[in-house]
Amino acid sequence: MQSSSRRWAPRKYGERAELVADLRFSWELSGSGWATCRVADGSAERKDVVSYCTDALADLLDGVADLYAPGTVHRFSFDLEPAEIRWVLRGLGRDVDIEIYRFPDMSASFDAPDDHGALVWSSRQDRGALSHAVVEAAQSVLRLHGEEGYRAKWVLHPFPLAALQDLRRLHLRYDGCDIPHDMPLP
Numbered sequence: 584m585q586s587s588s589r590r591w592a593p594r595k596y597g598e599r600a601e602l603v604a605d606l607r608f609s610w611e612l613s614g615s616g617w618a619t620c621r622v623a624d625g626s627a628e629r630k631d632v633v634s635y636c637t638d639a640l641a642d643l644l645d646g647v648a649d650l651y652a653p654g655t656v657h658r659f660s661f662d663l664e665p666a667e668i669r670w671v672l673r674g675l676g677r678d679v680d681i682e683i684y685r686f687p688d689m690s691a692s693f694d695a696p697d698d699h700g701a702l703v704w705s706s707r708q709d710r711g712a713l714s715h716a717v718v719e720a721a722q723s724v725l726r727l728h729g730e731e732g733y734r735a736k737w738v739l740h741p742f743p744l745a746a747l748q749d750l751r752r753l754h755l756r757y758d759g760c761d762i763p764h765d766m767p768l769p
């Protein structure tokens with residue numbers, strides 16, 4: 584877990600004991616066309632190696648950004664060739680329930696209900712904590728590889744700079760996050 588050591592301290596932890604502390608998230612380009620996605624809370628970690636067949640990092644950033652819009656359930660999927668990893672985000676005011684489902688064959692499961700897959704990780708988090716961790720992880724990718732280096736490794740899709748900027752803007756505007764966000768974006 585190198586890219587998003589967490590410094591977020593939700594303001595109301597004592598009042599919302601159902602939240603799970605210690606959210607950590609990282610996204611690492613692990614080879615040509617593959618990224619390692621790790622998410623963990625105080626009790627469990629999930630790790631998936633995601634393929635470049637989809638614009639996965641953009642889908643993640645957009646999916647988290649959707650939590651700031653009306654509507655309560657947002658889904659996006661990663662292609663593991665052939666498995667599908669589906670993230671389901673349920674907004675509950677300032678909290679979010681995160682569930683990750685695994686389906687063995689993405690070509691067969693794309694329209695399948697969530698409960699046809701295996702629930703492999705879940706956690707209830709503060710929305711700001713999730714956004715902060717995802718923004719930091721994406722910024723780390725950009726800092727490490729640059730846009731050119733990212734495109735060279737992810738081949739089919741450019742670095743999702745606009746999606747990162749959007750989520751960062753929403754996070755800074757609506758989450759009251761007072762942790763420094765020290766990397767100026769291009």
Ligand SMILES: [Zn+2]
Nearest residue numbers: 715754760762
């Ligand atoms: Zn923040």
